[in-house]
Amino acid sequence: MMKPTVIVVHRITSSGTVNGSLCTGGFPEGCVLVVMPAEGSSRRASDPRGDSRTTCSPAVGSPRWRKACASPRSPAGTRFDEASGMSNADTVAMLAACASRGPRYTSYPPATEFTRLDSEHVTRELAQVAARGESVSLYVHVPFCKSLCWYCGCNVIVTRNPQAGTAYVDQVAAEMKMLGEAIGTAPVTEIALGGGSPNFLSPRSLRALFAALERNFSITTDARRSIELDPRTTTTPQIETLGAAGFRSLSMGVQDFSADVQDAIHRHQTKQQTRWLVDVSRAAGFDDINVDIVYGLPLQTELSFGKTLDAVIELSPDRIALFGYAHLPSKLPHQRLVERAGPVLDTRERATLLVLAIERLTGAGYLHLGLDHFAKPGSRLARAAADRRMVRTFQGYAEHKADAILGVGVSAISSTPRMHWQSHSELGAWEDAVESGRLPVARGIALDADDQARRAVIGRLMCDGEVDLGQISAAHGIDAPAYFARELATISGLGDLASYDAATRVVRATPSGRLLVRNLCMVFDRYYQVPSRAPDAQPRFSPTI
Ligand code: SF4
Numbered sequence: 094m095m096k097p098t099v100i101v102v103h104r105i106t107s108s109g110t111v112n113g114s115l116c117t118g119g120f121p122e123g124c125v126l127v128v129m130p131a132e133g134s135s136r137r138a139s140d141p142r143g144d145s146r147t148t149c150s151p152a153v154g155s156p157r158w159r160k161a162c163a164s165p166r167s168p169a170g171t172r173f174d175e176a177s178g179m180s181n182a183d184t185v186a187m188l189a190a191c192a193s194r195g196p197r198y199t200s201y202p203p204a205t206e207f208t209r210l211d212s213e214h215v216t217r218e219l220a221q222v223a224a225r226g227e228s229v230s231l232y233v234h235v236p237f238c239k240s241l242c243w244y245c246g247c248n249v250i251v252t253r254n255p256q257a258g259t260a261y262v263d264q265v266a267a268e269m270k271m272l273g274e275a276i277g278t279a280p281v282t283e284i285a286l287g288g289g290s291p292n293f294l295s296p297r298s299l300r301a302l303f304a305a306l307e308r309n310f311s312i313t314t315d316a317r318r319s320i321e322l323d324p325r326t327t328t329t330p331q332i333e334t335l336g337a338a339g340f341r342s343l344s345m346g347v348q349d350f351s352a353d354v355q356d357a358i359h360r361h362q363t364k365q366q367t368r369w370l371v372d373v374s375r376a377a378g379f380d381d382i383n384v385d386i387v388y389g390l391p392l393q394t395e396l397s398f399g400k401t402l403d404a405v406i407e408l409s410p411d412r413i414a415l416f417g418y419a420h421l422p423s424k425l426p427h428q429r430l431v432e433r434a435g436p437v438l439d440t441r442e443r444a445t446l447l448v449l450a451i452e453r454l455t456g457a458g459y460l461h462l463g464l465d466h467f468a469k470p471g472s473r474l475a476r477a478a479a480d481r482r483m484v485r486t487f488q489g490y491a492e493h494k495a496d497a498i499l500g501v502g503v504s505a506i507s508s509t510p511r512m513h514w515q516s517h518s519e520l521g522a523w524e525d526a527v528e529s530g531r532l533p534v535a536r537g538i539a540l541d542a543d544d545q546a547r548r549a550v551i552g553r554l555m556c557d558g559e560v561d562l563g564q565i566s567a568a569h570g571i572d573a574p575a576y577f578a579r580e581l582a583t584i585s586g587l588g589d590l591a592s593y594d595a596a597t598r599v600v601r602a603t604p605s606g607r608l609l610v611r612n613l614c615m616v617f618d619r620y621y622q623v624p625s626r627a628p629d630a631q632p633r634f635s636p637t638i
Pocket residue numbers: 138139237238240241242244245246247249288289290323346
């Protein structure tokens with residue numbers, strides 16, 4: 094018997110107003126389902142966020158936080174224990190006690206701090222990029238998906254109309270023309286396609302998109318090209334098109350292979366489909382494959398998640414991104430559908446699956462590079478981590494970053510050394526701007542000197558688990574140990590999680606602290622506010638584990 098299709102249409106304005114409806118029944122012919130997360134929440138395809146059952150925690154470093162984090166310790170015994178100095182059970186208890194909610198620090202200041210910004214500001218900033226000849230990483234957002242995964246936290250437009258992709262590429266080309274004229278001959282060293290599902294575009298539309306890129310930008314001959322692909326809907330001609338266009342990196346979502354969990358999140362994807370995409374893309378020349386998995390979903394157990402981990406290891410991807418599910422139904426009403434199958438996991442259950450995954454993946458030979466990323470020894474990302482070249486971008490951890498990231502398409506986020514901004518998240522507003530010859534800028538923030546110094550500190554902590562304040566002093570013209578004296582006093586009080594060595598001027602997270610590195614970064618985040626503990630307060634951020 095056919096299951097009824099559930100359609101959710103909602104929109105969240107920048108002021109947080111939700112206009113929503115939820116209907117069940119057939120999928121009407123030509124129906125376009127629009128999911129628009131709050132402004133500022135554009136993310137990669139498999140980056141769900143949240144946990145409604147996680148309680149608010151006290152401020153990092155406060156007496157109440159330190160008391161909660163001071164858990165009894167048992168002798169270490171396993172591989173992970175050896176690094177952390179704690180048993181797995183103690184680690185789970187510590188993580189559950191210390192975790193709170195906070196930014197993912199894919200940018201600093203976080204996108205939640207963006208405010209209304211005129212396109213003239215961005216035009217002037219792009220002129221700076223051109224004048225300085227700064228290198229550019231181009232990100233093209235393709236918002237379309239053929240069906241909605243109920244956990245989805247991305248800016249997505251659900252439609253089965255292929256014409257939507259064709260028309261979108263024409264408008265993206267128009268936006269590229271404006272951007273290209275603004276940055277002149279600034280070298281483009283990276284191209285990334287994300288969504289949504291970039292493979293919503295036909296091979297013909299993909300070729301039209303690539304032609305527009307070549308027409309409008311000075312792309313270096315060795316520019317790295319990457320793409321997010323959905324194994325359920327990608328075709329061989331698309332892979333051949335991408336391979337011929339020089340794409341070598343790809344990221345695909347798996348989330349969980351358990352049939353029950355897949356029912357719960359309305360994402361049905363077999364191991365065979367996934368294996369097929371790995372094999373066919375390797376044959377087409379892809380040498381860097383990432384698989385996303387998610388913990389914290391309803392019905393996940395240690396046994397079921399362990400099987401998913403084993404299946405992913407069998408696929409032998411170069412990289413694995415392990416995300417904690419962010420359940421934020423107050424911002425994303427469609428996520429309530431996930432709750433039909435059962436409650437999302439609580440903090441302790443999440444911590445249990447996180448530690449299980451670290452054990453299983455490192456046991457299989459993967460290196461744990463940072464917060465939520467694992468890579469094979471010798472892979473591009475592992476080499477970058479070893480050389481301290483890994484960076485944190487809107488797409489998570491990456492090998493290296495150009496001076497500026499310029500986003501193209503609806504809801505795309507851009508970042509230069511001096512400014513962040515985001516395009517309109519509503520397709521209509523984005524189209525109107527592009528059609529009238531204006532850059533489709535909605536919001537953003539100009540970084541002052543303090544932002545730039547804190548951004549550097551947080552970036553190194555997120556990527557390396559440590560930061561050399563001597564280097565920060567030299568790069569930003571400040572006496573960093575004095576400038577951050579208050580923050581260092583807090584760090585010094587964190588004992589088991591981080592330390593500051595005044596002789597070497599290095600702040601360093603412990604192995605346990607690296608799992609809570611977002612909490613450590615909050616110490617240096619001047620915008621961070623301790624979440625309200627009011628019973629009806631809605632979370633702004635995802636759990637830190
Ligand atoms: S494939 Fe699913 S999770 Fe990914 S963007 Fe589309 S709806 Fe969201």
